[in-house]
Amino acid sequence: MQMQFEDAYKEVYEIVKPKYKLFTAGPVACFPEVLEIMKVQMFSHRAKEYKIVHMDTVERLKKFLEVEKGEVLLFPSSGTGIMEASIRNGVSKGGKVLVTIIGAFGKRYKEVVESNGRKAVVLEYEPGKAVKPEDLDEALKKNPDVEAVTITYNETSTGVLNPLPELAKVAKEHDKLVFVDAVSAMGGADIKVTKWGIDVVFGSSQKAFGVPPGLAIGAFSEEFIEIANKAEEKGWYFDVPKYIKYQYKKQGTPSTPPMPQVFGLNVVLRIIEKMGGKEEWLKMYQKRAEIIRNGVREIGLEILAEPGYESPTITAVLTPEGIKGDVIYEEMRKRGFEIAKGYGEGIKEKTFRIGHMGYMTFEDIEEMLQNLKEVIEDLKKKA
């Protein structure tokens, strides 16, 4: 294939070409193998070749997420689409949901519950804290009429990883559905869907799998699917039983999927296998997180997450007295590193975040930490 209008390509490339080493909250840098496969010429999503990759991706995800019963589905949306699907398909109209909130994305789940005409009961913590199983138990005792509990597995705004297996266990003891936002956890933290008793868990392509945005991944339990089969007025686009039907009959999705992202995700899942499987891959994430946390502490900075609940995919750092987070962000950009600004009520200016997701080398991490040290020293002198 020959380009005839290379100038058109170059004009856009000039705007979007890579300028920074990314330590973002997502989208994150993608693996070169992923970008390479995403360049292939398009063809019909109903063609045999697409069906092969779609079903292979689903099978690989089932293994990665340890789904023994239920279904894994791919959605042509970002992760929030499945957040909405969980409510529309799994909670009765006007029904109650216990929403646990430890940051901005727990708040989003509450908005999704309420904007779909359901009622939210809230269990909320201050930034940096994780949900405690005993508090969840208490909240469920006080609200026996809720149909589901929502949990943000990894709160991207605070860098906190909730104790998901323990929380799911408590919710199941109360016989509640468990909906898990794993957007910034899936691919970077362990998930055992069936063993942990999770009814819905969703992730997005642009986070720990290191694939461009546009594809959401969901796993659904048999119990949830039974409820969804009977649910009325689920809408068309996020009708879960419709996705299952299409996957069985047409080995695809009801509407056109983002095919390049599906190919990219398939490549990442193969890379994980070649690296030695899920355990080795997750160890890589743990190692990145530990190096970053230790580096940040050596610079003399404090981490927002309470000890024992630190995220393997993103670290929220408290800024030194008198220095705003976005100033640190801008200074790092000047040095060729894109980190993430603080996010969420009360912590936006007091924090900045370092993402550990997607494609990066350990040398990149060391270089980023060295630059961060110099930036903080310079800013402290000026403060």
Ligand SMILES: Cc1ncc(COP(=O)(O)O)c(C=O)c1O
């Ligand atoms: C924890 C969490 N939940 C939900 C979302 C929203 O995901 P998406 O933009 O893929 O819809 C994000 C995005 O950053 C997130 O970090």
